[in-house]
Amino acid sequence: MQYDTIIVGGSFAGLTAARYLARARRHVCVLDLGDPRHRFSAQPTGMWRRDDDNPHSVLQSLWDEVATYPTVTLLAEAAVKVQAQQEDFVVTNWSGEHIAGRRLLLAFGVSDNLPDIPGLAERWGVSVLPCPDFHGFNYDRKPVGVLNASPRSPEQAMLLSEWCPTTLYLDGSGCDASMREALERRKIRIEAAPVRRLAGDGCNLARIYLADNQVQPLDTLFLTACHQLNSSIAEELGCAIETGPLGQTIAVNGQHMTSIRHVYAAGDICRKTANMTLACADGMTAAMAIHHSLVFETNATEFA
Numbered sequence: 001m002q003y004d005t006i007i008v009g010g011s012f013a014g015l016t017a018a019r020y021l022a023r024a025r026r027h028v029c030v031l032d033l034g035d036p037r038h039r040f041s042a043q044p045t046g047m048w049r050r051d052d053d054n055p056h057s058v059l060q061s062l063w064d065e066v067a068t069y070p071t072v073t074l075l076a077e078a079a080v081k082v083q084a085q086q087e088d089f090v091v092t093n094w095s096g097e098h099i100a101g102r103r104l105l106l107a108f109g110v111s112d113n114l115p116d117i118p119g120l121a122e123r124w125g126v127s128v129l130p131c132p133d134f135h136g137f138n139y140d141r142k143p144v145g146v147l148n149a150s151p152r153s154p155e156q157a158m159l160l161s162e163w164c165p166t167t168l169y170l171d172g173s174g175c176d177a178s179m180r181e182a183l184e185r186r187k188i189r190i191e192a193a194p195v196r197r198l199a200g201d202g203c204n205l206a207r208i209y210l211a212d213n214q215v216q217p218l219d220t221l222f223l224t225a226c227h228q229l230n231s232s233i234a235e236e237l238g239c240a241i242e243t244g245p246l247g248q249t250i251a252v253n254g255q256h257m258t259s260i261r262h263v264y265a266a267g268d269i270c271r272k273t274a275n276m277t278l279a280c281a282d283g284m285t286a287a288m289a290i291h292h293s294l295v296f297e298t299n300a301t302e303f304a
């Protein structure tokens with residue numbers, strides 16, 4: 001069977017697109033490994049619908065809803081290879097099956113490269129958190145730390161200081177005079193020593209150990225990690241890739257077309273700001289463009 005669209009990645013971006021295309025009576029195949037980026041998170045999300053929406057149940061209900069459409073095939077499978085063949089794309093899945101489709105939507109997300117500090121990875125999403133925009137409000141006026149894990153960390157500390165008394169753990173890196181001055185102006189405490197380990201009960205954080213023998217009480221640590229694309233498919237197809245301070249993203253135009261004809265991308269793989277609501281919006285934008293291109297069989301929405 002030839003699908004109208006194959007979607008690689010069935011999370012916020014991929015499933016939103018699948019639902020739109022299903023309602024346009026398109027035949028869609030979604031392949032999904034089932035490891036969305038937020039899977040470690042136990043926190044309410046600040047999604048577009050309700051502040052306390054649980055992302056796991058929102059995603060599950062989206063999956064269940066999409067599964068009811070007769071023109072959609074959902075496969076809990078990895079896409080391992082994609083080849084462009086004449087007017088089709090042929091996706092090979094982990095089981096070795098070949099799936100053909102006229103359009104391809106990449107929505108396979110990114111993974112965070114967490115710093116190798118003992119006690120950190122197991123607290124990710126619970127007491128070690130990625131983003132002030134999602135979680136800052138929940139910690140209103142409570143002391144928090146920021147780990148210097150990427151070029152965005154000082155900016156993250158400044159944002160958090162709007163809500164909370166904030167300490168920036170430089171983790172042995174330098175901080176130039178103008179940055180130090182900007183941090184101190186916002187009353188952000190600066191700790192220079194490398195971080196040795198994090199400790200607390202279970203996934204909770206209680207203490208941070210520094211290399212200069214300090215042990216400080218701390219309940220919550222924020223960090224913006226660098227990331228990597230979850231699949232090399234886009235690169236192998238020849239899609240233009242951009243490299244920013246936090247890692248690679250797939251270049252797209254306003255309709256979420258990549259630089260390769262009939263290949264689209266949506267969600268965290270093509271944006272600098274990770275966000276479930278924005279990933280859904282990307283999926284919707286890409287799906288509308290795909291539907292229009294199938295109806296009119298044009299390439300009018302050129303990549304630019």
Ligand SMILES: Cc1cc2nc3c(=O)[nH]c(=O)nc-3n(C[C@H](O)[C@H](O)[C@H](O)COP(=O)(O)OP(=O)(O)OC[C@H]3O[C@@H](n4cnc5c(N)ncnc54)[C@H](O)[C@@H]3O)c2cc1C
Pocket residue numbers: 008009010011012013014031032033034035036037038039040041043044045046047077078079080107108109110112124125129130134230231266267268269273274275276277279
């Ligand atoms: C700890 C944490 C907490 C977060 N909290 C929030 C929050 O509160 N609010 C908010 O708005 N955002 C939050 N985010 C960000 C949010 O998780 C992402 O913005 C969102 O998940 C992006 O959706 P996506 O569809 O682009 O990708 P993802 O949700 O990452 O989904 C990608 C999907 O593709 C699958 N996949 C990967 N490779 C393949 C392949 N080769 N074949 C088939 N399938 C594949 C993956 O398994 C996954 O299911 C958080 C992120 C983290 C890390």
